[in-house]
Structures are given as structure tokens and as C-alpha cells.
Amino acid sequence: xxSFVQQLKYPFSQEARHTxxxxxxxxxxxxxxxxxxxNLYLIEAAEKRVYSALTYEEIELPNIRDxxxxxxxxxxxxxxxxxxxxxxxxxxxxxxSKSVNKQLANEADQFAMDLCKSSFSWDVESxxxxxxxxxxxxxxxxxxxxxxxxxxxxxxPDFHAEEWKLVNRYVDNGWTLIRRRELNRLISGRxxxxxxxxxxxxxxxxxxxxxxxxxIETEIKGHIRQSEPFKIDGQINSAFPPCIQKMYDDSVSGxxxxxxxxxxxxxxxxLRIGMSExxxxxxxxxxxxxxxxxxxxxxxxIASKRSMTSEVQGYFPTGCKKLQTNNLCPVYSGxxxxxxxxxxxxxxxxxxxxxxxxxxxxxxxxxxxxxxDKKQFF
Amino acid sequence: MSVQNQEKTTTTMKLxxxxxxxxxxxxxxxxxxxxxxxxxxxxxxxxxNWRCREQIGxxxxxxxxxxxxxxxxxxxxxxxxxxxxxxxxxxxxxWIRHEGYKSRDNLLRNLVKIAPHSVYHSAAFYGFPxxxxxxxxxxxxxxxxxDIDADHLDLKCxxxxxxxxxxxxTCGKTGTGKPPEICPVCGDxxxxxxxxxxxxxxxxxxxxxxxxxxxxxxKLYGFNTRxxxxxxxxxxxxxxxxxLYDEFLTDDLGFxxxxxxxxxxxxxxxxxxxxxxxxxxxxxxxxxxxxxYVMGSGFRGSKAIISQRGTNTIPSxxxxxxxxxxxxxxxxxxxxxxxxxxxxxxxxxxxxERVIAINMLQRPRPVLSPKVKGVGEKSWQEIAEKSVERFGxxxxxxxTHDIHRVIRLIGSINGKTGFTVTELTxxxxxxxxxxxxxxxxxxxxxxVRFHKGPKIPSFVINDEKYGPFSGESVELPIAAAVxxxxxxxxxxx
Numbered sequence: 001x002x003s004f005v006q007q008l009k010y011p012f013s014q015e016a017r018h019t020x021x022x023x024x025x026x027x028x029x030x031x032x033x034x035x036x037x038x039n040l041y042l043i044e045a046a047e048k049r050v051y052s053a054l055t056y057e058e059i060e061l062p063n064i065r066d067x068x069x070x071x072x073x074x075x076x077x078x079x080x081x082x083x084x085x086x087x088x089x090x091x092x093x094x095x096x097s098k099s100v101n102k103q104l105a106n107e108a109d110q111f112a113m114d115l116c117k118s119s120f121s122w123d124v125e126s127x128x129x130x131x132x133x134x135x136x137x138x139x140x141x142x143x144x145x146x147x148x149x150x151x152x153x154x155x156x157p158d159f160h161a162e163e164w165k166l167v168n169r170y171v172d173n174g175w176t177l178i179r180r181r182e183l184n185r186l187i188s189g190r191x192x193x194x195x196x197x198x199x200x201x202x203x204x205x206x207x208x209x210x211x212x213x214x215x216i217e218t219e220i221k222g223h224i225r226q227s228e229p230f231k232i233d234g235q236i237n238s239a240f241p242p243c244i245q246k247m248y249d250d251s252v253s254g255x256x257x258x259x260x261x262x263x264x265x266x267x268x269x270x271l272r273i274g275m276s277e278x279x280x281x282x283x284x285x286x287x288x289x290x291x292x293x294x295x296x297x298x299x300x301x302i303a304s305k306r307s308m309t310s311e312v313q314g315y316f317p318t319g320c321k322k323l324q325t326n327n328l329c330p331v332y333s334g335x336x337x338x339x340x341x342x343x344x345x346x347x348x349x350x351x352x353x354x355x356x357x358x359x360x361x362x363x364x365x366x367x368x369x370x371x372x373d374k375k376q377f378f
Numbered sequence: 379m380s381v382q383n384q385e386k387t388t389t390t391m392k393l394x395x396x397x398x399x400x401x402x403x404x405x406x407x408x409x410x411x412x413x414x415x416x417x418x419x420x421x422x423x424x425x426x427n428w429r430c431r432e433q434i435g436x437x438x439x440x441x442x443x444x445x446x447x448x449x450x451x452x453x454x455x456x457x458x459x460x461x462x463x464x465x466x467x468x469x470x471x472x473w474i475r476h477e478g479y480k481s482r483d484n485l486l487r488n489l490v491k492i493a494p495h496s497v498y499h500s501a502a503f504y505g506f507p508x509x510x511x512x513x514x515x516x517x518x519x520x521x522x523x524x525d526i527d528a529d530h531l532d533l534k535c536x537x538x539x540x541x542x543x544x545x546x547x548t549c550g551k552t553g554t555g556k557p558p559e560i561c562p563v564c565g566d567x568x569x570x571x572x573x574x575x576x577x578x579x580x581x582x583x584x585x586x587x588x589x590x591x592x593x594x595x596x597k598l599y600g601f602n603t604r605x606x607x608x609x610x611x612x613x614x615x616x617x618x619x620x621x622l623y624d625e626f627l628t629d630d631l632g633f634x635x636x637x638x639x640x641x642x643x644x645x646x647x648x649x650x651x652x653x654x655x656x657x658x659x660x661x662x663x664x665x666x667x668x669x670x671y672v673m674g675s676g677f678r679g680s681k682a683i684i685s686q687r688g689t690n691t692i693p694s695x696x697x698x699x700x701x702x703x704x705x706x707x708x709x710x711x712x713x714x715x716x717x718x719x720x721x722x723x724x725x726x727x728x729x730x731e732r733v734i735a736i737n738m739l740q741r742p743r744p745v746l747s748p749k750v751k752g753v754g755e756k757s758w759q760e761i762a763e764k765s766v767e768r769f770g771x772x773x774x775x776x777x778t779h780d781i782h783r784v785i786r787l788i789g790s791i792n793g794k795t796g797f798t799v800t801e802l803t804x805x806x807x808x809x810x811x812x813x814x815x816x817x818x819x820x821x822x823x824x825x826v827r828f829h830k831g832p833k834i835p836s837f838v839i840n841d842e843k844y845g846p847f848s849g850e851s852v853e854l855p856i857a858a859a860v861x862x863x864x865x866x867x868x869x870x871x
Binding site: 170171173176 | 595596
């Protein structure tokens with residue numbers, strides 16, 4: 001397959017964008033084009049693509065036997081943007097990026113590097129073949145490529161594993177070493193951002209597309225929970241430390257994928273303050289990449305850990321320090337403040353103190369300074 | 379106006395006049411940020427602008443009650459109640475934000491005209507820099523800025539030269555160093571919440587007032603603090619700046635030195651601006667990663683220190699990134715292990731074998747000495763993490779990751795000291811002495827009278843030592859006089 005056709009499969013590539021524009025210079029023109037009976041198949045394919053995303057099925061990228069098939073992706077975006085349901089958009093972003101990630105695994109290194117350059121203006125270079133790399137120290141021998149660290153940082157903060165933190169990378173003279181499969185994740189991650197945060201100016205949609213929109217809207221009702229999330233009793237809720245509050249809000253809103261550390265911290269915290277496993281599962285039931293069985297498994301795992309030293313079952317909630325290094329402490333990052341945070345090292349300590357204050361109707365917090373020792377400074 | 383207020387006003391007017399002369403005589407020393415028309419400027423004025431808020435509410439019986447008179451004005455003193463109607467609902471600020479200038483001339487003309495206490499500009503570029511609301515400004519990008527401030531370094535010299543005073547008017551206890559959590563004199567006092575009773579007691583807080591049975595509360599007044607600067611704290615700030623510049627920004631992150639702008643802040647530290655268009659569009663999350671990188675936070679020791687055939691190995695110095703720095707970071711950490719307050723088991727073991735541990739780490743190919751008995755893979759990893767955190771540059775984190783921050787204008791005068799915000803090259807930094815090289819005024823002398831109370835530490839300006847002072851009237855060369863007047867420890871005689 002020639003590189004041109006190959007690139008058309010990737011909707012963010014320059015080739016795909018140029019080809020789309022060749023047929024329809026803007027979304028208005030696309031709407032007009034889709035109104036033509038001979039283009040009905042594009043609407044059908046786009047609708048199928050959105051439906052797959054909605055139901056967590058894999059998206060099949062078109063073979064692009066016919067160049068016009070590049071229009072399926074913008075049409076699918078039109079459907080989702082017209083509906084403007086944030087959870088649907090998040091699922092589309094998730095599904096589209098997953099399929100790109102999978103597809104990229106079959107591409108040659110040079111193709112992936114060229115795609116980065118032409119699509120995102122990223123600088124990615126090869127570290128040379130295996131024989132060339134043989135002389136390198138053992139730790140860095142296994143890295144096949146390097147990328148400009150500023151390009152790396154466009155996407156890496158979205159991933160939450162420790163190895164994606166710049167401080168844990170091999171960084172030299174503006175470059176950071178990466179492995180090929182990591183590059184695939186960066187590319188698909190950038191694509192995900194484009195769908196999540198790029199907004200389209202929606203034109204007046206043709207009749208057939210409106211029908212597709214309506215069908216998807218009907219489907220949403222069965223697949224995206226409309227009901228109100230599980231409510232923690234207002235009083236308990238108001239004793240949450242800022243970090244837990246933020247994770248909780250993010251989780252129930254369903255717009256954001258919480259990192260593993262955040263999910264763990266939130267689940268361990270909620271379980272420890274006495275919420276049932278069922279209820280904790282519900283808190284996590286809104287995330288765009290949810291997998292119910294996995295959630296239940298993880299929650300059960302966190303809830304059931306037995307410890308030799310503690311009488312209470314379950315993991316101890318994540319401490320402040322770890323939350324801070326994972327960007328999960330809003331006080332540490334300076335976006336909010338609570339005087340109590342300076343006197344605790346674990347969100348649980350915050351909760352027990354604040355819940356007690358609430359039960360006693362204490363609103364003046366000046367007693368901390370007198371009765372408690374400062375444990376950390378912000 | 380009281381005599382003291384009068385004197386304060388005269389002092390402020392004099393400083394302002396001097397600043398005015400500086401800006402009219404040295405327009406070239408002001409470094410105008412590029413794309414000036416896209417920058418937000420912020421000005422800290424000498425005077426406070428106050429505005430009495432007019433509010434309409436209802437009292438208990440439902441009658442309309444008006445408070446505040448809506449008047450506004452300027453004052454050289456902080457205003458706590460409306461000078462016109464005594465209402466306490468007054469907004470007071472000496473900051474003017476969301477200013478914009480079309481050109482260099484425009485900015486310079488205004489500086490000469492208003493000769494502000496301090497002037498700042500945004501590191502960001504905006505479509506509409508003068509819009510009041512952030513989302514209306516249309517952020518287009520921002521320089522990557524770093525602030526290295528002695529304030530954040532927790533230095534010993536602060537115990538000698540910083541001081542505090544309890545804000546409780548009936549207490550006024552003073553001390554040196556950092557202020558305590560609660561005042562040792564009036565800290566355990568409690569107050570009856572009933573204004574008609576007003577009973578004060580001390581010791582354990584009673585649930586209700588013994589006299590009137592109303593609720594009681596502690597009242598913490600807080601402290602006024604006076605922060606001083608000396609060559610020691612500025613020396614440490616400089617060391618961190620050099621490390622940030624050399625090791626992290628140029629070596630690791632690969633920025634060209636001609637795209638890095640460096641300056642003395644005019645007070646307790648240094649600023650670095652990276653003016654490389656490649657970084658302009660980095661969002662806050664990406665900047666946090668850079669913050670963590672230069673500070674060494676979040677580093678995982680398990681990635682670098684691994685056990686191979688029973689031997690714990692450490693990466694050699696030629697490995698890029700933090701891995702290659704671990705050996706040196708650990709050497710520095712173990713050398714200073716006595717100042718480490720953690721209680722891990724390995725602390726004592728390391729202390730006992732520190733010489734051999736350091737020697738082995740200092741080898742061209744560093745080695746984790748097996749002689750340090752009882753320290754295994756996990757412990758070495760922990761030690762590596764602690765070492766990396768200590769080895770990192772200390773920076774004021776939010777300055778870097780807040781993409782809307784304002785930063786002092788280079789070439790302006792810092793009203794806290796009267797020193798210039800001085801642009802420096804990397805080479806200048808090695809020999810730079812703020813007490814000689816950031817002096818804005820050199821002609822003449824002034825008569826000043828120092829405040830009574832806590833001793834004002836001695837200081838050196840233009841190689842001349844002054845002080846310590848307490849209550850004296852002295853004739854000082856203008857450079858020293860402007861410094862003490864700006865620091866607020868003396869008034870014009």
C-alpha cells in the first residue's frame with residue numbers, strides 16, 4: 001500500500017485532512033455533500049462508527065478503497081458534536097484513539113515518525129538499528145527512538161503511570177528516549193485530545209444525517225446512565241478533603257478518565273469511610289473507559305485486602321505525598337486551600353477531623369495551630 | 379493626620395520622586411518584553427485605592443437598610459474603614475491589573491509618569507491583554523518562567539535576620555526567625571463572642587463564657603513579619619539558579635542559552651524566562667512535569683537501582699536524565715546525612731559507613747558499597763529518591779505552572795528594596811553581588827531615622843557596612859538610605 005493511502009486511514013494526518021478538504025472545503029460543504037443520495041453510505045458508516053464507540057466496541061477503520069471514505073470520520077464527529085453529550089464525546093475519543101493505536105502497531109517505524117512530523121510537527125528521530133545501539137549502555141539500548149521533550153509533554157501528562165513522568169525518563173539535550181510502542185500511545189493520545197477538546201462549528205445538517213443523530217440519541221438512553229449518581233449524604237460529603245472531592249466529582253461527572261492512582265485512592269478512601277462496595281462501584285460507573293467487571297474486581301480487591309497489623313480490612317487510603325507527586329493534590333498544585341491539610345498526611349486524617357468538627361458545629365479552625373502539629377507546608 | 383502617618387507619606391513621596399528620576403534618566407535600562415502589545419501589565423502603586431461598597435439589605439423587621447456611601451479615593455495608608463462613612467465594607471488595593479501598552483514608548487512614558495512601587499508583566503501573550511476576565515483575554519501562549527526565591531529555601535540565616543511581631547495590639551510580642559504557630563504570650567487567650575461582654579481569659583478554652591454563657595473562641599491575631607536579605611541567602615538562591623540553568627535547562631532540556639533570560643529579582647532571588655517559541659503553548663500540566671523534573675520530585679528509585687546477581691547496581695554518570703545524576707545526588711545526600719530528619723532504618727547504617735559509601739559512589743563507575751551492611755535494594759532505592767529530591771533545584775512551583783502569572787519587569791525598580799531588577803548573563807551570575815551591582819541611586823545622602831523595636835540587622839551596600847540599628851537618626855549615602863526606607867525599617871528624618 002502506498003504511503004499516501006496508508007496515511008488516509010489516520011484522520012488526523014495531513015493527507016486525510018487535505019483529501020477531506022478536496023471533497024468538502026468545510027463542514028457546511030460536507031453537509032451539502034452528505035445530502036446527495038450517492039453518499040448515503042458515508043452516513044451509514046459514520047453512524048456505525050459512533051454506535052461502536054457508544055457501546056465500547058472496536059471501531060473498524062475503513063480500508064479506503066475509495067478516497068471519499070476519509071469523510072466518514074468528520075461525519076462521525078458531526079453526529080457526536082451535534083448531540084453534544086460529553087460522555088458520548090469521551091467514548092468517541094476513547095474508541096477512535098484505541099483503534100488508531102492498534103492500527104499503528106502494524107506500521108513501519110519510519111511511517112510512524114513521518115506521521116508525527118506531518119500531522120503534529122513533532123520531531124522524532126531513530127536511535128539507529130540494533131547493531132548501532134549495541135554500544136550504548138544497557139539501560140538505554142532498548143529505546144529505538146527519541147522525541148523532543150516538549151512534544152512528549154503535549155500528551156504524556158494525560159497518562160498516569162510513573163514511567164510517563166518526565167523525571168523518570170532519559171532526558172538529554174532536549175530529547176527524551178522512547179520506545180516504538182510508546183510513540184504509538186503518544187500519537188493516539190494526541191488524537192484523543194483532538195476529539196475531546198476540539199470544537200466544531202456545526203452547520204445545518206441534512207435530513208438523513210439528522211435521522212442518524214436521532215437514532216444515536218435514542219441509543220444513548222440505553223447505554224449512558226442518565227440517572228443521578230450515587231449521592232453521599234451531604235454531611236459526610238462536606239467532610240471530604242479537597243483531593244477526594246475533586247476525584248469524586250471527576251468520577252461521577254464521567255468526563256474524565258481517572259488515573260489508576262486516583263481510582264485506587266478514591267476507592268480505598270470511600271471503602272474505608274464505610275461506603276459499601278456496591279455504592280463504590282456506582283461512583284466509578286461513569287468513566288468513559290469503564291469496564292464493569294474490572295471495576296468490580298478492583299473494588300473488591302481493594303476492599304478485601306487483609307493485613308497482619310490492622311484489624312480493619314482493605315487497603316489503607318493513599319497518602320498526601322503520593323497524591324502530590326501524582327498531581328492529585330489540589331492544595332499542592334495551588335488551586336485550592338484548606339488549613340487542615342497542613343496538619344495531616346493522609347486524606348483519612350482530614351476526613352475524621354473535619355467530620356468531627358461538622359458534628360460539633362465547629363466552624364472556626366484556629367484550634368489546629370494549638371492542638372495539632374504541622375505535618376506539611378504548602 | 380498623625381505625625382507618624384505624615385512621616386510615612388513624606389518618605390513614600392520621596393521614594394516615588396527618586397523612582398521617577400530613575401525612569402526619566404535611565405529609560406534604556408528597562409527591558410521591554412517582546413510582543414509588548416500582547417502582554418498584561420500589573421502595577422503595584424504607592425497608594426491604596428479604596429472604594430466604599432454601597433449595599434442595600436433588609437434588617438430583621440424587613441426594613442430596607444443601606445450601608446456604604448459609594449465614595450472612592452486614594453490613601454498612602456492601608457484603609458480598614460471608609461474615611462467618609464466609617465463603613466467596613468471597603469475594597470482596598472494597591473494593585474492595578476489588566477494594563478496594556480501598545481509600544482515601548484507607551485510603557486516608558488507611563489513609568490516616568492507614575493513611577494510605581496513595582497511593575498510586572500505577564501509571561502503570557504494574550505489576544506486581549508486588558509480584558510478583565512481571564513477567559514476573555516484569549517491566551518495565546520506563555521514563556522516558561524522560574525522563580526528562585528530565598529523565601530522558599532528555609533535557610534538558617536533567616537533565624538538571625540528575619541523577625542516577627544504579634545498583631546494583637548495588646549500583646550506586640552516580638553521575636554527573630556520564622557514566626558511561631560501561635561504567640562507564646564497571648565496565644566492561649568480566649569475571647570467571649572458576645573460583644574457586650576468581651577471577657578478575655580487564658581488557658582483551656584471554656585465551652586461558654588463563665589460570665590454571660592455565650593460561646594467563646596480563640597482568636598489568633600497572626601504576626602507581622604520582617605524579612606531581611608543577606609549575602610548568605612542570596613548566595614544559596616544563586617547556587618540553585620546556577621544548577622537550574624546549567625544542569626536542567628541547558629544540559630537536559632537543551633534550551634539555547636540565547637533563548638534563556640536571567641535576572642536578579644531586586645529582592646530575595648532570581649528569575650529565569652525561557653523565550654523559546656517551542657515552549658509557549660505548553661499547558662499547565664506539561665509545565666508541572668517540568669517543575670517536577672527540575673525539583674526531582676516523583677522520581678522512582680526502582681527504575682534506576684536494580685539488583686543483579688545479588689549486587690545492587692547504580693547507573694553510571696553518562697546515562698542521560700536523572701539516572702545519571704543519582705550517584706552525585708547520593709554523595710551529596712550522604713555527606714549531609716546529619717541534617718536528615720527521617721527515621722528510616724538505613725539512616726544509622728549509612729551514618730556508620732558514610733566514608734566508604736561516599737568513596738565508592740565517587741568512583742568513575744559508581745558502586746553501591748556492599749560494606750554498608752543491612753542496606754538492601756529497597757533501601758538504596760529509597761535513599762536514591764530522597765537524594766534526588768534534595769539534589770533538585772528549589773523553585774517557587776506555582777510561578778512556573780500558572781500560565782497567567784505576572785513577573786517583574788526587567789530594568790524596573792523593586793519597591794521592596796530600591797534595587798534594580800537586573801538582567802544578567804550566565805557569566806555575570808557567577809560574580810554578581812546585588813548589594814553592589816543592583817544599586818539604582820548613587821548621588822548624595824539622606825537623613826533617616828530607624829524604627830525602635832527589634833534590632834535592624836547590619837547590611838553591606840557598595841562594600842560599606844551599616845548597622846545594626848535601633849532607633850538612631852543617621853545620615854546615609856543615598857543607596858543605603860533608599861534600601862532601609864524601602865524595607866520599611868526607617869523613615870525620612
